[in-house]
Amino acid sequence: MTESYDITIIGGGPVGMFAAFYAGMHNAKTQVIESLAELGGQVNALYPEKTILDVAGFPGVKGRDLIAGQRQQLEQFPLTIKTGEAVTNVTPNDAGFTVTTPKGSTQTRAVIVAVGNGAFAPRHLNVENETALAGQHLFYSVRDLESFRGHRVMVAGGGDAAIDQALMLEPVAKSVTLLHRRAQFRGLAHMVDLLQASTVNVQTPYLIRGLEETAAGEVDVTLKQVGATAATTHQVVDDLIVSYGFTADHSALAAWDISMAEDHRLIAVDRQMMTSVPGVYAIGDGATYPGKSPLIAIGYGEAPVAVQAIMSTYFPERRGPVHSTSITLKP
Ligand SMILES: Cc1cc2nc3c(=O)[nH]c(=O)nc-3n(C[C@H](O)[C@H](O)[C@H](O)COP(=O)(O)OP(=O)(O)OC[C@H]3O[C@@H](n4cnc5c(N)ncnc54)[C@H](O)[C@@H]3O)c2cc1C
Structure with missing residues (x-):
């Protein structure tokens, strides 16, 4: 029945x-x-x-x-x-x-x-190794704050959610870098003020061009400064959180x-x-x-x-x- x-x-x-x-x-x-x-x-x-x-x-x-x-x-x-x-x-x-x-x-x-x-579904980075690193070093949201304790974390994105995640990680992580492809953030003015008053290391305007797992189990992030002719640079972190929206x-x-x-x-x-x-x-x-x-x-x-x-x-x-x-x- x-x-x-x-x-x-x-x-x-x-x-x-x-x-x-x-x-x-x-x-x-x-x-x-x-x-x-x-x-x-x-x-x-x-x-x-x-x-x-x-x-x-x-x-x-x-x-x-x-x-x-x-x-x-x-x-x-x-x-x-x-x-x-x-x-x-x-x-x-x-x-x-x-x-x-x-x-x-x-x-x-x-x-x-x-x-x-x-x-x-989260918007992806679309770089090589993305699938291999997902869930290990690459995340699309902060599901368990404690799992980032003492880590060097990079958050990529320019909206409220990205700023929010960077600020949430600040007291827990060893260091937090917030990377955005534009010089200005899209987040609410209040969130941007909190960001400026924080210890989050803000890097703009940068794009992520590649990810590589190092022998020590870290992530080597290849960065390209938007509009600059200079070659790419690298930053090694423990975790990358991509906050490009959904x-x-x-x-x-x-x-x-x-x-x-x-x-x-x-x-x-x-x-x-x-x-x-x-x-x-x-x-x-x-x-x-x-x-x-x-x-x-x-x-x-x-x-x-x-x-x-x-x-x-x-x-x-x-x-x-x-x-x-x-x-x-x-x-
Ligand atoms: C990063 C972020 C931060 C936010 N912060 C806040 C905040 O601070 N304050 C606030 O008020 N709001 C906030 N929001 C918005 C808030 O999350 C939403 O308003 C809220 O989740 C809406 O609830 P809902 O139940 O309508 O929809 P959802 O939370 O989207 O839930 C809908 C559910 O329906 C399910 N579903 C979809 N299709 C089907 C189907 N065919 N069959 C069965 N199930 C299905 C989905 O799997 C999902 O679980 C935020 C949103 C985001 C993304």
């Missing part, structure tokens, strides 16, 4: 996770389907060690800790969590939708699409049987977070409307809106009180 759910949440990033908790609080039979091996979306995959400053209630919280807290929060309810499973199709039927993954199909009354930017791929959604209206390649939603397909809602970074910002706090606000809209539309008899204490606290 096909498993059947009230709500299926596609995408287990911070926003999908919060929607799952909220659906659980409203007693909805809910499944979360996440394509990565772990829940947590961009926060867990790209910046688990970063201290996030703009989540209400936390003066500062590490990405990893925020996701661990969310995981604990949603485990209060008997939700079905499926990881390592990408949704490949959503097909309308008389009772709602069939949701398909490579592992099979399930039935659901309503869908919440919380796919963020879709499948994301490519996002929403194209998988185009293959689904439902066709959701888009705005600038994001899913357009109304004030109840409903897409152009009745019964399908979208929240988080993947959804857009006038005034939208791709932030965790914004997505957290969208999740209850979508869940409440679903409950009042499809399960009005089960629609409960709005405040959590009225729902979860036993008399």
Whole structure:
């Protein structure tokens, strides 16, 4: 028999996770389907060690800790969590939708699409040896700050994420070099000020032309000064972190049987977070409307809106009180 759910949440990033908790609080039979091996979306995959400053209630919280807290929060309810499973199709039927993954199909009354930017992958350096050094000396994010303790680290990139990583490594690493191909950084003025006040060794404008592992197990980075005729130079470090941003791929959604209206390649939603397909809602970074910002706090606000809209539309008899204490606290 096909498993059947009230709500299926596609995408287990911070926003999908919060929607799952909220659906659980409203007693909805809910499944979360996440394509990565772990829940947590961009926060867990790209910046688990970063201290996030703009989540209400936390003066500062590490990405990893925020996701661990969310995981604990949603485990209060008997939700079905499926990881390592990408949704490949959503097909309308008389009772709602069939949701398909490579592992099979399930039935659901309503869908919440919380796919963020879709499948994301880091932008690569495109130099020889890149694949061989990846995971050994070459990284695309800081997953475990302690693993860089006492190391000479080079961060390549010019955006907020690159500056953020350089500053995060500063108190832990033996030395940090931040390399950028332009003289000016793209990061926020505040971040650039922090960088200038730090001990991070800033080198601009330089490009990485090659990587070689030395006999001592270090990385010899070949550098070329942009616009200069001088030959290349070399810098030996223990680790290189490439922070050239990420490519996002929403194209998988185009293959689904439902066709959701888009705005600038994001899913357009109304004030109840409903897409152009009745019964399908979208929240988080993947959804857009006038005034939208791709932030965790914004997505957290969208999740209850979508869940409440679903409950009042499809399960009005089960629609409960709005405040959590009225729902979860036993008399
Ligand atoms: C370097 C960096 C720093 C940031 N710093 C901050 C910050 O300080 N404060 C802040 O508020 N925001 C910050 N952000 C933005 C924040 O991470 C996003 O707003 C947030 O992750 C959005 O959450 P989400 O759940 O909508 O999407 P995501 O986190 O992108 O999660 C979406 C999930 O859906 C999954 N998925 C995609 N397609 C499918 C499919 N077909 N089937 C199943 N699963 C699928 C993906 O694998 C992913 O896990 C930062 C982002 C980056 C990259």
